[in-house]
Amino acid sequence: MEPTVRDAPEASRYEIRDGEQLLGHADYERRGDTVVFTHTEVDQDSDRKGLGSTLVRAALDDVRAKGGSVLPQCSFVRGWIEKHDDYADLVAAPGS
Numbered sequence: 554m555e556p557t558v559r560d561a562p563e564a565s566r567y568e569i570r571d572g573e574q575l576l577g578h579a580d581y582e583r584r585g586d587t588v589v590f591t592h593t594e595v596d597q598d599s600d601r602k603g604l605g606s607t608l609v610r611a612a613l614d615d616v617r618a619k620g621g622s623v624l625p626q627c628s629f630v631r632g633w634i635e636k637h638d639d640y641a642d643l644v645a646a647p648g649s
Contacts (some may be wrong), residue, residue, distance in 0.1 A: 556604065557612035569604055577604050579612050579630065586621040587645045588612075590630040596599070604609040609633045613640050 556576055577595030581588045586634045590612075595604040609630055612616040616623055622645035625631035634640045 556601070556607060558608055559613075560612075560615055566579075567608060568616070569608040576601070577608050579608055579627070581612075584624075586619075587624055588616050588621055589624040590627045593627050593629040605629060606633065610637075613643055617643055 554571055556569050556571050557606070558567055559579075561568050564578075565582065566580045568575060569577045575596075575600055576600065577593070579590055580592040581590050583589075593605060593609065610633075613623065613634075621643075623634075623643045624645050624647075625634055634644060
């Protein structure tokens with residue numbers, strides 16, 4: 554089964570799961586239409602590679618689909634965006 558990513562607004566995070574098993578999460582704070590990513594964590598014991606990338610890509614795609622922007626305070630999310638230029642347009646100006 555492929556892992557799935559979903560927004561869990563009640564927990565202020567995006568989650569990546571395999572069925573009911575939580576494999577990781579990207580925590581955020583909402584500031585209007587801006588999503589401030591504060592921390593990302595994935596299961597280091599999983600034999601699956603690329604969970605963090607799958608999680609971040611899906612979260613950013615969701616923000617884009619909703620017409621929002623992001624502030625990547627989390628170093629993982631910031632680094633991921635730096636490596637994927639096609640997501641740079643999502644980054645809000647500082648102070649947003």
